[in-house]
Amino acid sequence: MLRHTYAGQDCNLARSLEVIGERWTLLIIRSALLGTTRFDGFLSQLDIARNVLAGRLARLVEHGVLERVPYQDKPVRHEYRLTPAGRDLTRAVIALMQWGDRNLPQEPVPPRRADHIGCDGPVHAELRCSRCGRTVRDEEVDVRGNR
Numbered sequence: 519m520l521r522h523t524y525a526g527q528d529c530n531l532a533r534s535l536e537v538i539g540e541r542w543t544l545l546i547i548r549s550a551l552l553g554t555t556r557f558d559g560f561l562s563q564l565d566i567a568r569n570v571l572a573g574r575l576a577r578l579v580e581h582g583v584l585e586r587v588p589y590q591d592k593p594v595r596h597e598y599r600l601t602p603a604g605r606d607l608t609r610a611v612i613a614l615m616q617w618g619d620r621n622l623p624q625e626p627v628p629p630r631r632a633d634h635i636g637c638d639g640p641v642h643a644e645l646r647c648s649r650c651g652r653t654v655r656d657e658e659v660d661v662r663g664n665r
Contacts, residue, residue, distance in 0.1 A: 537581045538607065542566055543574050544614070547600075547607055550584065555597035583607070613643035 538544060542564070549563050560571055575598055578584040583604040586596045612632045619628045632641040645654040 537577070537583065538610075540574070542570060543578065544611070546571070546574055546578065547583070547604065548611055550598065550600050550604065551608060551611060555599055556589075557596075557598075560598075578604070609643050612641060616643060 538547065545564055545566075546560055549560055554560055554563060557571065557575070560566070560575070561568065564571070566574075575584065575586075579586050579598070581603075582601055584598040585601050587599055588594055589597045615628070615630060615632065633639065634641050645656070645659060646652065647654050
């Protein structure tokens with residue numbers, strides 16, 4: 519999918535980018551998070567070439583981000599549902615939305631927002647320390663090797 523592979527780079531981000539790091543792939547995931555499940559739905563929402571969409575969906579199924587489930591017998595048709603691994607990308611998608619809202623703002627308001635289904639309040643991605651439980655600011659994070 520990507521023109522460059524990250525072979526030899528021992529990096530969890532590089533491994534993730536091999537699966538979800540292409541523009542159309544992230545937009546497919548966003549559409550799935552918005553409730554789209556059928557090929558034609560993705561096609562109409564994204565204005566993507568059929569062959570590109572088919573390839574991206576197949577790759578997401580191959581890597582366990584989506585599952586392909588039949589919804590019609592004659593002819594057999596499938597829909598694409600988020601797996602737990604796919605649903606786990608919610609935080610990453612929301613974090614990217616927030617980044618775009620802060621650094622690439624559109625007036626008068628952002629085109630999408632994330633709300634809590636339980637109370638309708640806004641949802642934000644945040645960093646939290648698993649040891650002390652505190653919310654952590656970006657400048658308080660030290661990314662380092664684990665070995």
